[in-house]
Amino acid sequence: MNDQIAKILTNIDEVMIGKREVATLSLVALLAEGHILLEDVPGVGKTMMVRTLAKSIGTSFNRIQFTPDLLPSDVVGVSIYNPKTLEFEFREGPIVGHIVLADEINRTSPKTQSALLEAMEEGTVTVDGETVHIPKPFFVMATQNPIEYEGTYSLPEAQLDRFLFKIQMGYPTFDEEVEVLRRAAHREPLKTLQSVMTIEELRALQQQVKTVHIEDSVKAYIVDIVRQTRSDQHVYLGASPRASIALMRASQSYAFMQGRSYVLPDDVQYLAKFVLSHRLILKQEARYEQIEAEEIVQRVVARVAVPTQKAMNYE
Structure with missing residues (x-):
């Protein structure tokens, strides 16, 4: 593992x-x-993590x-008229930053949620016809509470597709919570x-x-997994080609984190549920049977043939 990455994890x-x-x-996700x-529920450290x-990186942080x-x-900013220069000046919003925390993203209207789409996908914001490039690196970590639904708006599929991973923090164990105190x-x-x-750096x-x-x-293994999600009996809409690209880039990043210069099928298998689960739209029957998207992804990964050593040519 890279020394700097190890230091961040230690931090x-x-x-x-x-x-x-x-x-x-x-x-x-950041490296990819x-x-x-x-x-996850409130109080488990989502904000503290970002x-x-x-x-640790010494970069700008906007919330x-x-x-x-x-x-x-x-979110994106606004153009304000300056009477001294007789011109409109763009005042950038908090989305223009290196690391951005979008806290409780599902509590705002779809119109405001969609304002994030261009920023997350293109790395730009457009206000009154003026396009402003967001400085790189640009990383958004959004949070949402899965318990309270009153006054919330479900994220549209197009927005969910812009997230590389959907993950949960989870409660700490007894010993971990004692250490927190x-x-x-x-x-x-x-x-x-x-x-x-x-x-x-x-x-x-x-x-x-x-x-x-x-x-x-x-690469063929990744595509096979993604395509299999589209034909699963419990899936109404499977993962798109964007998901294949996301899984490939995430696998490259994870391999790099492990100190390797090549991707293994194990990397793909481990990351599949984090990359694909939130991109699937399940049929009503699956909801009635209480089948989760993570279960479907794991089932798909289990039945797709893994590339053999002979098919892989790593030096």
Whole structure:
């Protein structure tokens, strides 16, 4: 594993107890230039995770608290008339930043949610015909509460498709929660956290991830898995070709995190549920039978033939 990546994970471990997998997946998404949707109950550390990540890299951190009355201009920015210059000037919104926390994203209207689409996919925002490029690296970590549905709006499929991963934090174990109390009683680790990576170093790592080798047989394996989701009996709408690209890029990033210059089928198998589950639209029968999307993805992965060693040619 890269030394700088290891230092970031160590930093996160200083603040977050027992969240190594979530921290690893967050870094995988960041290095793959993707975005994350964190779905879990309040109080398990979703906001703390993204703040720790931002502070470890020493980059800008913006937070958008989504509410029912939030307007698209509150997210992307607005043009304001300057009487001195007799011109309109663009005042950028909080989405224009390096690491952005979109807190409780499902509490705002679909119109405001859609304002994020261009930013997340194209890396730009357009206001009054003026296009502004968001500086790279650009990483959005959105959160939503899966329990309270009153006053919330379900994310549209197009928006969900823009997230590389959908993951859950989960409650800590008994021992982990005791350790949380012990640390909170004596200090606040986030305040003393030091940056261990610069923006330039992060950009360099993102470019290195793109050079990770992936055999044609593994690419075919990814496509086979994604196509199988479209024909599953419990799926109304399966994963799109964008999902295939997302799974490939995530696998390259994960392999890089493991210190390898090539992707293994194991990488694809591990990441499949995080990449594909939120992109599936299930039939009503599946809901009646209480079948979850994660179960379907795992079932698909289990039945797709894994590339053999002979088909893979790694040096």
